[in-house]
Amino acid sequence: RKEVEQDPGPFNVPEGATVAFNCTYSNSASQSFFWYRQDCRKEPKLLMSVYSSGNEDGRFTAQLNRASQYISLLIRDSKLSDSATYLCVVNNSGYSTLTFGKGTMLLVSP
Amino acid sequence: GAGVSQSPSNKVTEKGKDVELRCDPISGHTALYWYRQRLGQGLEFLIYFQGNSAPDKSGLPSDRFSAERTGESVSTLTIQRTQQEDSAVYLCASSTHMNTEAFFGQGTRLTVV
Numbered sequence: 001r002k003e004v005e006q007d008p009g010p011f012n013v014p015e016g017a018t019v020a021f022n023c024t025y026s027n028s029a030s031q032s033f034f035w036y037r038q039d040c041r042k043e044p045k046l047l048m049s050v051y052s053s054g055n056e057d058g059r060f061t062a063q064l065n066r067a068s069q070y071i072s073l074l075i076r077d078s079k080l081s082d083s084a085t086y087l088c089v090v091n092n093s094g095y096s097t098l099t100f101g102k103g104t105m106l107l108v109s110p
Numbered sequence: 111g112a113g114v115s116q117s118p119s120n121k122v123t124e125k126g127k128d129v130e131l132r133c134d135p136i137s138g139h140t141a142l143y144w145y146r147q148r149l150g151q152g153l154e155f156l157i158y159f160q161g162n163s164a165p166d167k168s169g170l171p172s173d174r175f176s177a178e179r180t181g182e183s184v185s186t187l188t189i190q191r192t193q194q195e196d197s198a199v200y201l202c203a204s205s206t207h208m209n210t211e212a213f214f215g216q217g218t219r220l221t222v223v
Binding site: 031032034042043044045046049087091097098099100101102103 | 143145151152153155158166168169201203209210211212213214215216217
């Protein structure tokens with residue numbers, strides 16, 4: 001089983017739609033969780049950290065489910081500018097690396 | 111500047127040559143990461159530095175790859191005897207410490223011809 005798994009997509013949604021991505025991780029001792037977005041031929045940029053209690057930032061909501069070892073990202077009222085690849089990132093206890101999933105591509109159309 | 115800075119932004123080199131890539135982390139960030147991203151692929155971990163601790167080199171793909179960092183400052187990634195499969199974007203990131211979010215530079219796009 002891969003350390004961090006994501007559905008590669010693409011997810012094609014119309015503007016205004018609500019879309020959700022899940023990401024599963026294999027190490028139950030993982031400590032830190034993040035969502036990044038990456039635009040085509042650009043570097044990844046932090047979208048939001050994922051806290052145990054869940055967190056919301058405007059149209060974006062992140063949730064962590066430790067029992068089932070997954071994190072989720074919900075995007076409400078999708079904008080054209082949300083089109084990007086969304087990367088799930090996990091930091092494993094005892095390891096120094098940030099492990100990236102391969103990303104889920106989102107395409108928002110007019 | 112306030113962000114992570116990488117140089118050069120683009121590098122074209124001939125197969126067999128050595129290349130050196132540079133990363134200036136955000137001031138005060140003790141952790142520094144190098145990743146590789148081939149076209150259309152995910153991020154591949156290469157090496158991690160945390161302060162003055164021994165680096166985690168577990169992601170380096172071969173002994174042609176090496177990296178250095180002096181204290182909490184600049185890091186250089188060196189690829190010796192480059193091969194065509196080394197062509198990729200090399201991304202550097204820094205964070206305040208191990209478990210916090212990391213911020214990326216714009217990357218160095220390496221093309222080996």
